[in-house]
Amino acid sequence: MSSWLHANGDRGTWPATWYAKGLTLPDPHPPLRGHADADLCIVGAGLTGLSAAIHAAQAGLSVTILEAQRVGWGASGRNGGQVGSGFNWSQRKLAAKLGPDKARALWTLAEDAKTLTRDLVATHAPEADWRPGILSACCTEAEFAAAREAAAWMAARHGTATEILDRDDMEARIGTRAYAGGVLDASGGYINPLAYALGLARACIDAGVTIHETSEVHRIAPGRVATAQGTVSARHILHATNGYAPHLTAKTAARVLPINNYIAVTEPLDAPPMANPVAVADSRFVVNYFWQTRDGRLLYGGGESYGKRFPRDIRARVRANIARVYPDLRDVPLTHAWGGTLAVTATRLPYLAELAPGVFATGGYSGHGLALSGLFGKVCVEAMQGERGRFDLLAGLPVPALPGGRWLGGWMAQAGMVWGGLVDRL
């Protein structure tokens, strides 16, 4: 089965994102040639794989990472940079569906994920520039009323502290009246995700991890991983390719659905819209998300597609979304535009599994991967060492195979996504 890895170019090099612009990009790590042994072999050097590698190396395991392209080349180095709270399901939905005890344990895990991300940034990648504040923006009055009520519920149950903003407050803060209101969560934040991934890769090398780039894995079997030019034998294996190669293990292929998402960045604006910058994510089914860079650009994400190929004109696609929120910026030059592949599951809860003794797989974070990926990598390492508590909780989340099975399931789920996007537009 062809993978999403080669559908859109950028072979062996990072895409020309705004994130890459100001960074010194590292020299390549050599590809795998011949045979190697390790305690742990990780397939994929995104945030999941890099976090697992750091934690495994710190626990004394020998670790080899095989990355088809470059470190952080996938979603991890090109996403919207927003580190939010919780899972795709609200806490209230988790409590209703899974029971209050499990929901509370999951909230603790999600908080741990956010803290881990903030700590990893501070320790290994301060240049990723953590800035606090995620504002959930509501498109309609009904959504705003529900969001206020949910914020009160969270404060009572989990002691969260958020700020409620009405339409006037939103205008004062982010310079648009497009939203009925919003809820500001100062415990979340936003970063340059490529700087973060590259910082974690440096930490891996310092901890003794071996990284092979341009080493695409073709086969994962218990105890053994193979590329075209080499093999690694390992007691533990982690399949961490998320949307780019779920087909490498059958159970993952049936549960992890790749989708593409797009971002564009304006030139520095004469009058940047946000007086008091925060990162914004709105309530559309296909979320629009944006923030203001320190040099006064708007970084704007929005628009999805469900085939493998990116549209020819990504700028046009994102510009239409910008214009709905900031009509005055309708014609502003966009200096950078790119696409990336992430993954969702049928229930929008993340996928984690031990496929065979010692073979682990994870992904499908459904838009919450910037925080969750680091924790899921860490939790896999805990399980490898016999600490199963957090692993079993996450692996027990309801993530069924996509309806229609491995082949048809993708098409049916994509049809559902297209429908959701259509409802947004209407």
Ligand SMILES: Cc1cc2nc3c(=O)[nH]c(=O)nc-3n(C[C@H](O)[C@H](O)[C@H](O)COP(=O)(O)OP(=O)(O)OC[C@H]3O[C@@H](n4cnc5c(N)ncnc54)[C@H](O)[C@@H]3O)c2cc1C
């Ligand atoms: C445009 C966009 C915006 C997003 N915005 C946000 C956001 O604001 N907040 C948020 O929480 N999440 C966001 N996400 C999702 C988030 O980026 C992902 O959930 C997260 O980065 C997943 O990390 P990962 O390490 O599991 O996967 P990836 O970062 O995708 O890494 C997988 C790696 O595996 C490699 N690989 C693939 N196949 C093979 C193979 N056969 N052999 C070897 N290596 C292979 C790839 O090259 C890649 O480097 C966004 C994603 C995109 C694309």
